[in-house]
Amino acid sequence: MSIEEIPQGADVNVLPKNEKKARELIKKLGLKQIKGITRVTFKQRGNLIYAIDSPDVYRSNAGTYVVFGEAKVDDMNKRIAEAQAAQASQEALAKSAANAAAQDDDKSPEAITADLQKASLLDKSEEAEEEDDGEVDESGLDPKDIDIIVEQTQVPRAKAVKALRAHKGDMVNAIMDLS
Template sequence: MSVEEIPQGADVNVVPQNKNEKKARELIKKLGLKQIKGISRVTFKQRGNLIYAIDAPEVFKSAAGTYVVFGEAKIDDLNQRIAEHQQQQQQQEALSQAAQEDKSPEAITADLQAASLGEKVEEVGDDEAEGAEEEEVDESEFDSKDIDLIVEQTHVSRAKAVKALKNHKGDMVNALMELS
């Protein structure tokens, strides 16, 4: 497009072109390809729902029906979009369910009291269980370094680490997975 063709006062964005793009555009002009106006987005679909999208492309068409597209291609993963959309729907459903529940001050107070009582019961139960486990522990069949590693990685007592090793016949990986 020459300067004479641009109307006075028009907003024109000049995109700098590299050497390869300039050469390609010159060859396209020699081939007789015609530019198609009004296309806002071009997408190419690949296996696995992988989509390449070009926003605001320059599209040229030959007489035979082939197209040449110029623009910056960006990857648009359809699987990721679907997962994000499903997650948003689940969040909206959870919010709508929460809004439908009773939000009176009495109900909130009752929920808080039940939660605090539940935590106290769990803490007492855990302390009693740890005390019972720490009474009798036979570490002789396992290497102390293995036990130390499990205690360090999972932040549990030595007794729980030994018990997990016994449950998995000395397999450290499965013991770590059980305690994690």
């Protein structure tokens, strides 16, 4: 029977000539086939793994095994990375679903009004900060101290002066308060 005569979808193994000879010799040596093994793996240094799916395994009386099948390189690092990526995508989908559900709940007029009020309060606080940026009385404070606070905290000069006054000239506490 040639390969062309095998019906499509049939579960038939076509073995190379050398493998047929090796199997015949193994039967003559008295090795016994072990059924039920679905996968055999061989590990090498550096997490390099060779895997044989659906192997034919033979065992001798001395405990030696002979394995027939197609060995494929199985990269463990790649498997771990794929598993982590799949887990991260599942978590992202779960978060987006939760966010979508939360947004759907806030479509009531009361929630919209509350959101608008929060936004207007934020605008007022920004305006108050802008008012603080004007001229500030720096009398009684060392300009170098103010410059250091501005440099360290990246805040406007008016805020630095205000914090320095609140802490009675103590630079460390003023920087900690603004950080």
